[in-house]
Amino acid sequence: MRTPVRTxxxxxxxxxxxxPETPDGTVNGARPKKSAARPAFPxxxxxxxxxxxxxxxxEIADDLAVDVLSRDRAxxxxxxxxxxxxxxxxxxxxxxxxPDRRGTDWRTACAVVREIAAADSSIGELLARHYVLSWSARxxxxxxxxxxxxxxxxxEQWLWGGSTDIPDLEPTAGPDLTLTPAGGGYVLHxxxxxxxxxxxxxxxxxxxxxxxxGESLIVCVDPAHPGVAADAEHDRLGxxxxxxxxxxxxxxxxxxxxxxxxxxxxxxxxxxxATLAPLALRLALVxxxxxxxxxxxxxxxxxxxxxxxxxxxxxxxxxxxxxxHQNVYSDAYAHRTGADPYLLLAxxxxxxxxxxxxxxxxxxxxxxxxxxxxxxxxxxxxRADIAVLVAAAEAVTSRSxxxxxxxxxxxxxxxxxxxxxxxxDRFWRNARLLTAQASPTHSLRDIGDHYLNGTHPALxxxx
Numbered sequence: 001m002r003t004p005v006r007t008x009x010x011x012x013x014x015x016x017x018x019x020p021e022t023p024d025g026t027v028n029g030a031r032p033k034k035s036a037a038r039p040a041f042p043x044x045x046x047x048x049x050x051x052x053x054x055x056x057x058x059e060i061a062d063d064l065a066v067d068v069l070s071r072d073r074a075x076x077x078x079x080x081x082x083x084x085x086x087x088x089x090x091x092x093x094x095x096x097x098x099p100d101r102r103g104t105d106w107r108t109a110c111a112v113v114r115e116i117a118a119a120d121s122s123i124g125e126l127l128a129r130h131y132v133l134s135w136s137a138r139x140x141x142x143x144x145x146x147x148x149x150x151x152x153x154x155x156e157q158w159l160w161g162g163s164t165d166i167p168d169l170e171p172t173a174g175p176d177l178t179l180t181p182a183g184g185g186y187v188l189h190x191x192x193x194x195x196x197x198x199x200x201x202x203x204x205x206x207x208x209x210x211x212x213x214g215e216s217l218i219v220c221v222d223p224a225h226p227g228v229a230a231d232a233e234h235d236r237l238g239x240x241x242x243x244x245x246x247x248x249x250x251x252x253x254x255x256x257x258x259x260x261x262x263x264x265x266x267x268x269x270x271x272x273x274a275t276l277a278p279l280a281l282r283l284a285l286v287x288x289x290x291x292x293x294x295x296x297x298x299x300x301x302x303x304x305x306x307x308x309x310x311x312x313x314x315x316x317x318x319x320x321x322x323x324x325h326q327n328v329y330s331d332a333y334a335h336r337t338g339a340d341p342y343l344l345l346a347x348x349x350x351x352x353x354x355x356x357x358x359x360x361x362x363x364x365x366x367x368x369x370x371x372x373x374x375x376x377x378x379x380x381x382x383r384a385d386i387a388v389l390v391a392a393a394e395a396v397t398s399r400s401x402x403x404x405x406x407x408x409x410x411x412x413x414x415x416x417x418x419x420x421x422x423x424x425d426r427f428w429r430n431a432r433l434l435t436a437q438a439s440p441t442h443s444l445r446d447i448g449d450h451y452l453n454g455t456h457p458a459l460x461x462x463x
Contacts, residue, residue: 092154117291122241161201198245238429296427
């Protein structure tokens with residue numbers, strides 16, 4: 001398939017024209033080439049652990065790219081895709097490195113998410129949410145409890161779903177999920193809409209409110225219990241393969257050992273480290289958006305290269321350029337693929353937008369990685385700086401992703417364009433759904449308030 005945009009990727013190199021997929025995910029009846037996907041971040045040395053993990057992620061991205069269009073059109077729950085992730089060992093990636101877990105750090109996990117998202121943004125989002133939820137025990141529980149949960153999660157290759165959001169209680173509406181004390185533990189009731197993993201998650205991490213005390217608790221739930229019912233969401237605009245839907249809980253027991261911890265209602269009592277949870281989720285989804293834009297841009301590039309190579313080259317006397325610029329541009333571009341100066345200008349603008357977003361995202365990723373390493377020692381000021389960088393990454397990437405996917409759709413919609421057969425609209429649809437989850441206006445307001453007045457963004461667990 002196609003190659004995601006990289007700041008260090010070479011511009012040259014011919015590619016073969018790409019034919020439309022058949023319903024079974026093949027090209028002209030034969031298995032198509034795998035994607036030549038590349039890592040979103042500069043790849044470590046080939047023999048390093050991080051390089052190996054990125055190589056594995058690249059191979060999974062290649063595999064997902066083969067039939068992404070047919071799977072997107074079918075819109076089925078991602079059982080097969082989740083199995084591919086487990087087979088590659090990717091669910092256990094984001095755990096503290098060690099002999100028993102062989103985990104990695106936040107930077108590499110984000111690189112993997114962005115790599116997968118460039119090939120299939122729905123599975124990129126499924127994996128991104130899983131990684132953030134897999135750290136919930138570290139955010140809300142004790143180190144010993146976190147160690148035990150992570151060891152079992154990695155050993156059994158759990159895929160996490162759920163949400164640790166606990167909405168502010170309003171007088172006219174109660175919480176989505178309630179816990180009733182019973183037999184030394186609790187019983188869970190209620191419904192929760194989730195953006196991913198409704199039918200494929202092995203464990204759920206949920207925020208719920210105790211019906212008696214009003215205390216907000218983070219709990220771990222096994223979705224295999226008969227009291228858990230899943231209702232998949234169909235006909236979504238985009239991100240059709242994340243496994244979005246609604247979960248219902250009817251008398252599901254939650255033993256005391258599955259309660260990770262309580263969450264204070266007063267933001268001044270919240271640990272700055274715990275409030276990295278929503279920031280981690282927001283930034284992980286930013287990587288998904290950026291990967292989606294990079295994947296769209298790279299696929300469009302390959303289509304235009306193939307189309308240019310199928311046409312005869314334009315000579316210096318063929319009127320391809322205005323006479324006033326004939327001597328300046330003819331020799332440089334006339335005999336090269338993609339000689340249309342307006343097309344070159346468009347790609348220059350889009351690639352620059354992608355590189356700009358990548359630079360801002362990588363800065364926020366580094367800051368969050370340092371905050372996660374700080375653990376409970378993280379201070380309020382450091383958390384505020386991370387929040388501002390995440391907000392900047394969110395705002396810049398949201399605009400870039402929508403601009404890139406919209407203009408790519410326009411660039412590939414010629415009369416003889418294969419864009420419809422190749423499903424370029426899916427990039428725009430996916431980017432639209434991803435960027436609609438957060439308001440750039442709110443992000444920019446927080447950035448401005450912090451810069452002008454030194455105001456810290458609110459300590460909150462709401463993403």
